[in-house]
Amino acid sequence: MIIIMKPSASQADVDAVVSRVRGFGLDVHLSAGEAHTIVGVLGNTGALDRSSFEVMPGVEGAVRVSKPYKVASREFKSADTVIDVRGVKIGGENIVVMAGPCSVESRSQIIETALAVKEAGAQVLRGGAYKPRSSPYSFQGLGEEGLELLAEAREVTGMPIITEVLGPSEVPLVTQYADILQIGARNMQNYRLLQAVGKVETPVFLKRGMSSTIQDMLMSAEYVLANGNYNVILCERGIRTFEDYTRNTFDINAIPVLKQLSHLPVIGDPSHGTGKWELVAPIAKASLAAGADGLMIEVHAHPAEAWSDGAQSLKPDRFATLMAELRNLAAALGRSM
């Protein structure tokens, strides 16, 4: 971090800044410019707040020149992280597609959908057993019964399963069933949950919060990594903006930016990123073209009867068509799928 003093700053102002920096166990390098004295902070400044210096007398501003996250950064690890989930590789050259219904609704629904998405080429099965619903009166998921049905679908199809975990106390139970733990957008900054999933070994699928910046997302990944779980997958799923024709604004820029700043795999979720099934195919393609390592897509055999997210779910036949197009596209992009 570099702290720029005002032209009017006194020596006492500079001394106070230096002493505050040293209070954090860090050292400084001073350089006296013609107008501004500049205080360069040496060492790991990840825990420092810019604003805590900007409030001090005589300070013009502060600039962070190193990133506040560390283990998540490309500087820390230049090679792409590849996560192996029961033989499915996430990250690297391979493009992976995770598909399935928003919620697990019944044995027949999840098995039927699992078989369909597998046949179309999906490699991971998604399905919610615990659902974060904005209304306390809405269907909240089948709970452990849903987990059991997912495990059964895994047995039938051989596909690893990903499902959401809502609270720290449920991590042990969900971990017994799930191959990947999903952290939903609303929980992206639920630090107790991030700490809990940081302490298990099951890979973590971290969805971007709807008002989270790219840096916020990498800081949340850092929470999981700093607790010892190095298997983190990042997911762009759209942010909240003024545009109301779509459910969210899919931030396509985030895909190459995350690939540049971090070594972690990046997945696009065009279902939540648009909220409309007819936009899923173009945004799925755009995600791959922008460099995503895979996709998460909601598929439901009967969207008009889905208990949640029907508007953004593809029918199995449309999904199969899309998968064929994506394979074609992946080849043109030099990726395998």
Next chain:
Amino acid sequence: MIIIMKPSASQADVDAVVSRVRGFGLDVHLSAGEAHTIVGVLGNTGALDRSSFEVMPGVEGAVRVSKPYKVASREFKSADTVIDVRGVKIGGENIVVMAGPCSVESRSQIIETALAVKEAGAQVLRGGAYKPRSSPYSFQGLGEEGLELLAEAREVTGMPIITEVLGPSEVPLVTQYADILQIGARNMQNYRLLQAVGKVETPVFLKRGMSSTIQDMLMSAEYVLANGNYNVILCERGIRTFEDYTRNTFDINAIPVLKQLSHLPVIGDPSHGTGKWELVAPIAKASLAAGADGLMIEVHAHPAEAWSDGAQSLKPDRFATLMAELRNLAAALGRSM
């Protein structure tokens, strides 16, 4: 909810919509317009999703004509809710000011600040023992030691205390100390935490999420209310927008809107709503003028040494000056303080 069919909708399309509505245990009223058949849903539609109908064949659109929250609404309870916290009334005619440091840092810091804010007229003491920090490497609060120091400050000053709870498993411990449980902005849609604080009797102070709409906030309040805790206080603390001069954009409109839509007390937080101490006074006044039932203000004896949020903390003397101005303003607005 009213579902509008397309001019081209077939009888089968209409039948499918009707049958889906009935599947939720609700009844319908059909009216055949010249161009559009209209399906009116009768009964409590709080659990229905508009989008799940909009995806059905032949549906033009759906409009919600009743609110998705119930217990939180003015229609449910027309009189203002007044919450009594150790004799301090929150809601109603009275204006309450909650003040104190962002984090509890030491015994002397919290006692000194508590005495100062009490003398200036604050009625509730705030202070964080568990801090939700975006970096895993930043100071995370003193934990239970912080709770003990807050309790000591309560003993010294007689002021009730408000402090944040970060996870469901910490609710029992924090409830032992705190008079009001704060749910932070990042946790506004942490449903497991909302359920947990909904099951205790301690009043809950719910901060608006930074990308939450007013309706989202009332739905989160509904989670607490629906679990049996009727003592909910709403807090506007700014939303995330493109404006970057201030830390957040304080949504002043939300104050009269929340008062109109709900019977719950509404508190403004100008410290987080602006992120700059020099804006706290004008936005505190604006909040009262817009109809807020009180304020939460960060005060620190030595902001330049604060471990967090120093940039937005007032010094005790500035806080005392502001309190005098607020009393004057409250009188002009016909409120007592």
Next chain:
Amino acid sequence: MIIIMKPSASQADVDAVVSRVRGFGLDVHLSAGEAHTIVGVLGNTGALDRSSFEVMPGVEGAVRVSKPYKVASREFKSADTVIDVRGVKIGGENIVVMAGPCSVESRSQIIETALAVKEAGAQVLRGGAYKPRSSPYSFQGLGEEGLELLAEAREVTGMPIITEVLGPSEVPLVTQYADILQIGARNMQNYRLLQAVGKVETPVFLKRGMSSTIQDMLMSAEYVLANGNYNVILCERGIRTFEDYTRNTFDINAIPVLKQLSHLPVIGDPSHGTGKWELVAPIAKASLAAGADGLMIEVHAHPAEAWSDGAQSLKPDRFATLMAELRNLAAALGRSM
């Protein structure tokens, strides 16, 4: 501006930056830190782009330490600008209220409304003759006939009039009638129009664009000032955010920020800032409490029959009640009205 070089920057990289700065006719001061060489730019950097340096090899980042606007800033002129419009003072201690219908619709409508708002205490009459409508098929205003009706209302009531000008070629005509030229939100960065109104002497009322930052707004004011017209009034009228319960999000923070950064008068527009008549009174009061120098309020004798903006217009009797409350509030705030 301060340009921070990367630790890996070569001497040639530094030389290229220095030479580019000098190409703009500015000088530099170099200081070699332990890790980062820092290039301080001396002189007026208003025309420099940070990003044009950040793209150069070896550059870590650039920070602006002076403001890009000059004549609009408090540093340029510390005393509040007070603009005299036919004897009405805008800025300074006085609080001014501008009121009237969205559009001039007929002789009787504008005269009736003008008399009503004058009686309630408004000092300036507003009314649109040229309307910027999002649909080419909507009513576009009465044009010059509207200007004539406004002039007649001025004659009847003695109130100066403010009306919008939509294009540079209409500036001469509108200037013949209007006492204040309004630049609408959609035209805040219409530079040809800003230049045109910068070349006349009639005061300019500049509404904030709905996605404009506070700095953008001051840069647009600078366009008018730099062209020679020093009579600029700033208007906060709400910005576009994800919140959809209100038409716009009134950025109350902008009021004290603009007063701090600039000497120009600042007016709040609670009608557009909320889009709902029932929110106009609380946000009008909040604007004054936050330090606004006045208000612009839409008033229509028969809102349900208004040709535009009926939803946010007050009836004359409600406006009169509000004015009484505002006078009371102004007194408590130490302002005259």
Next chain:
Amino acid sequence: MIIIMKPSASQADVDAVVSRVRGFGLDVHLSAGEAHTIVGVLGNTGALDRSSFEVMPGVEGAVRVSKPYKVASREFKSADTVIDVRGVKIGGENIVVMAGPCSVESRSQIIETALAVKEAGAQVLRGGAYKPRSSPYSFQGLGEEGLELLAEAREVTGMPIITEVLGPSEVPLVTQYADILQIGARNMQNYRLLQAVGKVETPVFLKRGMSSTIQDMLMSAEYVLANGNYNVILCERGIRTFEDYTRNTFDINAIPVLKQLSHLPVIGDPSHGTGKWELVAPIAKASLAAGADGLMIEVHAHPAEAWSDGAQSLKPDRFATLMAELRNLAAALGRSM
């Protein structure tokens, strides 16, 4: 439009709504539901405001069931519009790339760049002669000299040229030189300018305003179309959000949405949509994958010396590499380029 009355609405309330609708020359269809009477408006409701009904006594809400734009819509014209510019087809199967510098800076700069982008496969040359700059002190473009240099570059290369027009009075002059008139993002709702370019025959390239919804954009296109110019090209160039790592948030969703709602060609601008040259290639590819009919890309032979937008400009060699990748991608997508 469908207007839903409150359960409590009186017959007089319904009558007032009906009479207001008829005042606009439209007819109604009434249907009395169990709880809500519903007023269906028959005929072209493009000029009606929802909010002007919602303010009326007894009205619960209003829903627009037809689109407010007409000529721009797919319903009006189902076949893709293809615009022929000196033999270059914009729209339809072909993918067109427009490239060149942000600003025309000198004869050698524009000719050198024009030759380079042509060789790489670009079909249209871009370059700004009149620049909308946020600072009145920044370089404002070479003006007519810039237009002459563009014309010279056209003569040398045979490529048609696109350049921005800033004000209605400059339309005749710019039209003499330009093959396509660009309307910049800040002028997207400058209705006088839209009307002026609607009255000429030169194709219009309409950039999305940074806080404009997709519907706003189509309404602005409608202004041009309604004035008689049917040659409108739509350009997604990013919107303003809270994310600050990139200059704008490129709204990739807008591309398939615009193609669905309108028959007009849709172009992506990854240079402004990201603000960083290293993101241009992935977002260019994503735009094509999402269905764009072409791209506008800033190319500068010496970005570090560019007078504007250097940070987002590609060097000619990188542009050539990108073009090769895009041709490959276009083939995989079944498009010609």
